[in-house]
Amino acid sequence: MAGKPKQVSEREASGGVERVLYEMRQTxxxxxxxxxxxTWAGFERFVVAMWEAMxxxxxxxxxxxxxxxxxxxxxxxxxxxxxLGAWDAVDLGESQRYHLxxxxxxxxxxxxxxxxFISAVKQALWGQPVGRLQPMGSAERIERGAPARMMELEWVxxxxxxxxxxxxxxxxxxxxxxxxLPGDFRAxxxxxxxxxxAWERLKPAMAREEWKRxxxxxxxxxxxxxxxxxxxxxxxxxxxxVLHEKVDTLLRVTEQFERRQPSLVLGMAWLVCDVPExxxxxxxxxxxxxxxxxxxxxxxx
Amino acid sequence: xxxxDYQRKQRVVELGNRxxxxxxxxQGEPVVLLHGIPTWGYLWSxxxxxxxxxxRVLIPDLLGFGYSDKREGFERSxxxxxxxMDAWMDRLEVxxxxxxxxxxxxxxxxxxAVRFPRRVSKLCLMNSVCFxxxxxxxxxxxxxxxxxxxxxxxxxQRMLKAGLRxxxxxxxxxxxxxxxxxxxxxxxxxxxxxxxxxxALDTNQTQELxxxxxxxxxxxxxxxxxxxxxxxxxxxxxLAWEIPGARLARVEGAKHFLMWDQPHAVMTELFxxxxxEGRPELAGLEAAEVSREVxxxxxxxxxxx
Numbered sequence: 136m137a138g139k140p141k142q143v144s145e146r147e148a149s150g151g152v153e154r155v156l157y158e159m160r161q162t163x164x165x166x167x168x169x170x171x172x173x174t175w176a177g178f179e180r181f182v183v184a185m186w187e188a189m190x191x192x193x194x195x196x197x198x199x200x201x202x203x204x205x206x207x208x209x210x211x212x213x214x215x216x217x218x219l220g221a222w223d224a225v226d227l228g229e230s231q232r233y234h235l236x237x238x239x240x241x242x243x244x245x246x247x248x249x250x251x252f253i254s255a256v257k258q259a260l261w262g263q264p265v266g267r268l269q270p271m272g273s274a275e276r277i278e279r280g281a282p283a284r285m286m287e288l289e290w291v292x293x294x295x296x297x298x299x300x301x302x303x304x305x306x307x308x309x310x311x312x313x314x315x316l317p318g319d320f321r322a323x324x325x326x327x328x329x330x331x332x333a334w335e336r337l338k339p340a341m342a343r344e345e346w347k348r349x350x351x352x353x354x355x356x357x358x359x360x361x362x363x364x365x366x367x368x369x370x371x372x373x374x375x376x377v378l379h380e381k382v383d384t385l386l387r388v389t390e391q392f393e394r395r396q397p398s399l400v401l402g403m404a405w406l407v408c409d410v411p412e413x414x415x416x417x418x419x420x421x422x423x424x425x426x427x428x429x430x431x432x433x434x435x436x
Numbered sequence: 437x438x439x440x441d442y443q444r445k446q447r448v449v450e451l452g453n454r455x456x457x458x459x460x461x462x463q464g465e466p467v468v469l470l471h472g473i474p475t476w477g478y479l480w481s482x483x484x485x486x487x488x489x490x491x492r493v494l495i496p497d498l499l500g501f502g503y504s505d506k507r508e509g510f511e512r513s514x515x516x517x518x519x520x521m522d523a524w525m526d527r528l529e530v531x532x533x534x535x536x537x538x539x540x541x542x543x544x545x546x547x548x549a550v551r552f553p554r555r556v557s558k559l560c561l562m563n564s565v566c567f568x569x570x571x572x573x574x575x576x577x578x579x580x581x582x583x584x585x586x587x588x589x590x591x592x593q594r595m596l597k598a599g600l601r602x603x604x605x606x607x608x609x610x611x612x613x614x615x616x617x618x619x620x621x622x623x624x625x626x627x628x629x630x631x632x633x634x635x636a637l638d639t640n641q642t643q644e645l646x647x648x649x650x651x652x653x654x655x656x657x658x659x660x661x662x663x664x665x666x667x668x669x670x671x672x673x674x675l676a677w678e679i680p681g682a683r684l685a686r687v688e689g690a691k692h693f694l695m696w697d698q699p700h701a702v703m704t705e706l707f708x709x710x711x712x713e714g715r716p717e718l719a720g721l722e723a724a725e726v727s728r729e730v731x732x733x734x735x736x737x738x739x740x741x
Contacts, residue, residue, distance in 0.1 A: 146585050146624065167625070189522075221633070230457040230503050283453045287507050287625035292590070381556035 139314055142173035142386055148334050152176050155186040162193045164421060166281045167288025169318040170376035171253055171392045178385055180378040185256060185370060192266060192364040196275040197423050198251065201360035205247040208356055209404035210415045212349035216340060218411040221333040223260075227326065235326055236410060237286030242319040243407045244285075244418045250353065250396040257393045259370035260386060266367040277421035281362055285350035285419060290321035300324055303334060310338055312395045314388045337402050346401065353397035439616030446477070446503055451523050453733075457503040458496040462488030466530050466556075467710070470521070472565075473575060473637070474596050474630055475617045476502025479538065482610075482699055493677050494533065496524055496654055498544065502620045506629035510657050512636035514540055514565075518547035525555055534710060536560040539667075539692070540570075543642055550648045559656045560709060561675060562702070563664050567646065569671040571637035574599045577583045578605075579634030589627040603665045604615060605713020606689055606697045613696065619703070649678040656682040657709040661697060663688030683709070724739045 136191055145156040146167070160168055192198050215218075216364050227235065259265040295301055308316050322332040340346050341420070368433045375382045407413050444471030446457040459477055467487060469478040479493040482664075487493045499506035499520050509518070521544060525533065535556045537629070542564020549556040565571075567694070571598040583592070596618045621630040656679045660672035669686060676684035685705045690697035 146588075226444070229442035231443060232449040233448040233455070233457075283509070287629075289623040289625040291623070291636065307665050429661070 140384060141176050141177045142170060143176035144173055148176055150179075150197055151175050151183045152179050152376060153359065155159060158173070158186065158190060158280075159193070160220065161279045162190060163248055164277070164279065164285075164419065165244070165248075166241065166279055166285050167290065169245060169249055170315050171249055171396075172216050174314065174388055174392075175385075178380050181375060181380045181385055184374060184378060188203055188259070188368045188370045189252065189255060190217050191271060191366045192368065193252065194276045194279070194369070194424070195365050196277055196421075196423070197363075197365050198248075201251045201275050201357075201364070202248040203417055204360060205250055205353060205357050205400065206243065206270045206404065207416050208353060209247065210408060211421045212352070212406050213376065213401060213405040216345065216390075219223065219333070219405050221329065221336055221406065222409045223228075224294075224332040225326070225328045227329065231326060234286065235329060236413060238289070238322045238325070239403070239407050239410060240413060241416045242289060242322060243287050243413075243415075246396070246400045246403050250357045250393075251361050253389065253393045253396055254354070254357040255364060256370060257389045258358060258361060259368040260372055260375070260389060261369060262360065264367075266364045268367055269365045270368060276424040280426045282419045288322065289325060290318055292331065293322045295324065297327065300330075303327075303330060306338070307334060311398060314389050317395075317399050323406075331375065333406055340405070341402070344346055344400070349401055350397035353394070353400055357397070396398060437610055438554060439478050439481075439485075439587070439619050442478045442616070443503060446497075449524065449527050452503045453519065453629055454520070456496050456499065456505070456520070456524050459484070460492070460494050460495060464491045464709070466492045466494055466533035466724055466725045468521070468525070468530075468535045469493065470499070470535065470541030470542045470544050471495075471498065471539040472521070472537075473501070473633055474578070474600075474621065475539075476620055477621075478484045478502070478616050479693070480695070483695055483703060486703055487706070488709075491534075491710065493562050494528070495528065496521065497620075498541070500629050500633045506620075506626060508632070512633050513638060514543040514636075514641050515547055515551075517544045518551060521548055522552045524556060530554075532557045534558040534560065536562065536706070537564055538562040538695070540565050540583060540637065542566065543570075546642065546649070549652055549654055550645055553652075553654065556654050558709065559652070559654050559679075560659065560706065561656070561672075563661055563667050563672070563694060564582050564658075564675070565637075565667065565669050566642050566675050568639045568643060569667050570639060570642070572666045574666075575604070575634045576609050576638055578631060579637060581631070581635060583631050584628050587620055587626050587627075592627045592630070593622055596621070600693075604692045606661070606691045609693070609696055646678065650677050650680060655709075657704055657705065659694060660684065660686055661692060661694030662686045662688055663691045664694075666692050668713045683718045733741060 149154050159172055255265050304316050307320050407415055445459045445569050448455055449455050469480045471477055476497045480495050484493055499505055532555050535545045535548055542561040549559050597614050600614050620626050658672050658676050660669050662669045672684055676682045687694050687698050687701050695702045
């Protein structure tokens with residue numbers, strides 16, 4: 136069995152990869168990138184080509200709305216599951232809860248976007264025609280950069296010193312599947328007692344039939360919406376071969392990311408719905424991107 | 437008290453797009469305790485139980501530090517920190533307070549006293565930045581923007597822990613203290629914030645205060661761990677000389693983190709300064725006698741040379 140692909144952070148990246156990671160973070164309007172982007176960044180030629188194909192879509196209102204639709208579906212599904220009860224089960228201080236809410240909001244915003252993103256990349260690599268053949272620049276774009284009130288994306292090491300966390304991480308990875316520990320759980324590990332309480336409740340739910348059905352529903356929605364993105368996503372297996380990338384490894388990890396992402400979206404939605412007064416459907420509404428005409432003209436040229 | 441127990445006590449208040457985490461315990465005359473770099477409010481956790489018996493103790497994490505806002509997009513100099521503290525006190529409806537500052541927290545306290553004098557009923561500076569005594573070498577290195585890329589959070593953690601252990605304490609610090617002091621900077625985002633904090637350290641911001649210190653009209657107490665390797669005691673003496681009527685207490689057997697090296701001595705001096713009658717139980721502090729020398733005087737007589 137092939138080893139776990141390494142992840143590359145923006146700090147560690149250089150050249151084209153650094154540029155892509157920076158652009159992805161700005162375009163996706165988040166304070167940090169999750170493990171899928173960091174894993175793809177380990178394949179330098181691929182990540183540059185992938186962003187050339189996906190970047191124009193990722194900055195559109197259509198992409199943002201697709202993620203909003205996925206999030207709303209996830210929220211509806213978890214409301215049917217009843218109350219989670221993790222939020223009230225732990226003794227946290229006011230400031231700790233403030234930070235935790237911020238982390239939940241951030242990942243609740245990011246995860247559905249990543250599902251649509253991954254679905255688009257995966258389907259393109261599998262030969263599906265992703266995106267319409269709309270003229271470049273014709274779709275509405277949204278503002279760039281993380282919203283001012285979004286928390287920093289912080290997380291603990293994948294191999295923490297705390298033995299209790301290590302064992303929890305092992306169980307989470309085994310349950311949600313490869314290729315590596317999801318970033319949202321690493322972030323929640325900043326409050327170990329909360330992660331424990333959350334996981335104790337999420338894990339049995341993930342084995343339930345209704346959970347699996349909801350995941351299938353989310354995946355179908357995401358695939359459908361990603362096929363309908365404004366611009367053609369020019370990626371394919373053949374392109375990977377031309378780029379001399381590790382085709383099988385890339386296809387495998389992308390498929391693994393897509394397979395487990397609906398469950399992560401659902402889990403995060405359930406955690407958010409467990410917290411009073413957190414925005415469930417559109418946590419960080421995006422304004423239209425307003426740029427002077429001469430800038431647009433230059434970009435289109 | 438371990439750092440997680442301390443963190444659990446923290447509240448939070450939003451100031452525009454920014455937020456400040458702070459501890460608010462006890463009742464009575466407010467005392468604001470300001471930490472330095474590279475620490476956070478947890479620095480004061482040893483003194484908190486005793487002080488809260490007689491006072492309302494307010495311990496903020498400065499912006500960019502601890503569990504206050506650590507995001508990008510704002511300036512972190514001590515002048516801005518003083519403005520943020522003024523706004524924070526306003527928000528908490530604290531008219532004025534005894535302001536105690538350690539390290540750069542002392543610099544913030546000096547700015548508060550000079551620029552927002554109505555906020556400061558009494559001023560206490562502990563091994564404070566002042567004049568051109570800072571930033572210290574370790575922080576200059578940390579503040580290089582390249583550190584964000586070159587060093588991982590783990591590497592910075594190791595560097596900080598080693599630096600604090602080697603030079604910050606006269607005696608071995610309590611188990612878990614050093615780890616707790618630098619814990620908020622253990623993540624990549626935390627490390628980046630600390631680098632930004634270090635990059636904001638600017639000696640000009642205390643130098644600009646020098647002509648104004650001699651016009652301060654606030655009762656001032658200066659406590660200094662005389663073995664401090666970062667900020668030598670001669671700077672404490674100069675501060676005492678510049679600030680009218682300031683009282684200097686030289687705490688023997690203490691380095692930079694005097695409140696941990698000699699908690700009894702520090703609390704005794706602080707209580708006297710606060711005008712606490714008698715000697716309340718020093719809850720949570722070591723009861724053993726400490727070796728210390730306290731010199732109190734009204735004016736400074738420079739030694740030979």
